[in-house]
Amino acid sequence: MIEFKNVSVSFKQDKQIFAAVNDANFKIKKGEIFGIAGSSGAGKSTLLRTINLLQTVSSGQIFVDGENVTNYKKTQLRILRRNIGMIFQHFNLARNLTVYQNIAFVLKAAGKSKSETDARISELLGLVNLSDKKNSYPANLSGGEKQRVAIARALANDAKILLCDEPTSALDLETTSSILGLLKDLNKKFGITIVIITHELDVIKGICNRCAVMNKGSVVEIGDVYAVFTKPREAFTRQLLSHTNHFSLPKEILDKMEGPIIRLTFKGDNANNPILYYTANAFQIGFNILLGKIEYINGLPLGILYVQLIGEADTLKLAIDYLAENTADLEVINHGL
Ligand SMILES: Nc1ncnc2c1ncn2[C@@H]1O[C@H](COP(=O)(O)OP(=O)(O)OP(=O)(O)O)[C@@H](O)[C@H]1O
Ligand SMILES: [Mg+2]
Structure with a gap:
């Protein structure tokens, strides 16, 4: 379970302080797929990055599995980050390393032996359906395959939480649906909690159980995806939904x-x-x-x-x-x- 308690993140811009995240208060349940939607600059990435402390908070606390992790340092932080994998829009793979080496890197950092590393990589590549690409370089992989490698790497150390920042925004529709299918499978098989930021509302409709909507740093709406999409409470949510719901009869x-x-x-x-x-x-x-x-x-x-x-x-x-x-x-x- 992830809990945000009065979480705010401020940045200094042109000598002015501005709140990228403003008093976020909500919980993400263990084992759910939770979506975060909102317009560009709403603070989604900033909020997501507070979970694994890639972004420090200006005030408030973050709890993971009931433990206040807000001020974790060094060893505690390293262990926390092993438990929380992350994937990105542009995959963030090391270009000069093969698929095997990209994943081996994080296993080595966690102190795994060569034989443990080999066995785990075989297992992971089987899981993401890439067993035949072990020795390929990222340049020779499709976007969907790169994201599969990134997912394997993110989960290499048995992460229980997977943070996804626009994981399908660089992919075509078919590849998007196969990556979403994979995320759904991993969630089901291993009970991994998935937090997914996306500007594609179809992604949220497709795989999320609950979602939050952010506007100008604030979480303005939160609830079951079906309820939010069929009965949005907030004007901002209705406006956001109207952009994707071009479904009306032509006036003529x-x-x-x-x-x-x-x-x-x-x-x-x-x-x-x-x-x-x-x-x-x-x-x-x-x-x-x-x-x-x-x-x-x-x-x-x-x-x-x-x-x-x-x-x-x-x-x-x-x-x-x-x-x-x-x-x-x-x-x-x-x-x-
Ligand atoms: N390190 C930083 N220093 C200063 N301002 C920042 C920093 N990181 C983010 N911001 C600002 O905080 C606001 C929120 O940014 P954030 O990246 O969280 O938005 P977002 O909702 O993820 O947007 P997008 O959908 O475009 O990715 C933006 O106005 C951004 O310019
Ligand atoms: Mg972002």
Whole structure:
């Protein structure tokens, strides 16, 4: 478990003090995959780096597994960092070392013998599916392969926590999904706690259990990913989500349409009910689906449908009331009645 207690980090800029992280107070549970989202410069990397003390705090405390690590020095710090692996957007591998040597380096630093090192590297490369690349140099690896090496290196000394700073931002979509799959597997197999910073909200939707949203140094929202994405409490979160959720009917199409057009949101259990079918039968009206998608956030469905309703005005009003009661949200986009 990781706990931030009144954590602030200030920097001096042009003789002025400014807070890159402002009074962070929250816990990350053992074994969860926790995401941190927010705009550029919000303080995400700074906050993440306080966990392994790459960044010292200006005030407040960091607890790891119940222990106050804030003022750890030398030996304690070295042991802490062995337990907390970290990976980065640009992989940070040593270019002049092979895959084997990149990983051996951290095992040697932890005092492992040659035979222990060899055995552990074989095991790690098997885990990240790179057994055939042991003697390759980073220049001859793809981005996804480099990140796999970085993950193997980060976990070499049996780290229990993995910090990820934009781990997939330099990767294409397919490679991103394979790296996320690997992180999810490692989390499941070994119970590793994963903290992941990303500006790609799909990454958070795809693998995180809970997430925090940061704005200008402050954590403004925190909660289960599904709740944050389907019912954001803060205006800033709604704004952040709107950048990725380009899902609306083009105005020129809307203007051409006759009859009421509604936007329906289905969440969790009600996403699986054939509610349109029930409504059409009960009220004898027609539906014309104009736009729709169902996505899965943390394994739970969120569906959005734009539908044009066809029928008599009185019946349509009743049908809209019925739909409003039986879906997570109903917005009338165009009354047309
Ligand atoms: N060592 C430093 N000295 C001075 N200012 C710093 C230092 N590190 C970070 N900052 C400033 O702190 C603020 C937060 O930076 P940080 O890197 O944590 O943001 P971020 O949320 O990770 O942004 P991005 O998404 O662009 O990576 C920025 O304004 C940055 O310029
Ligand atoms: Mg950053």
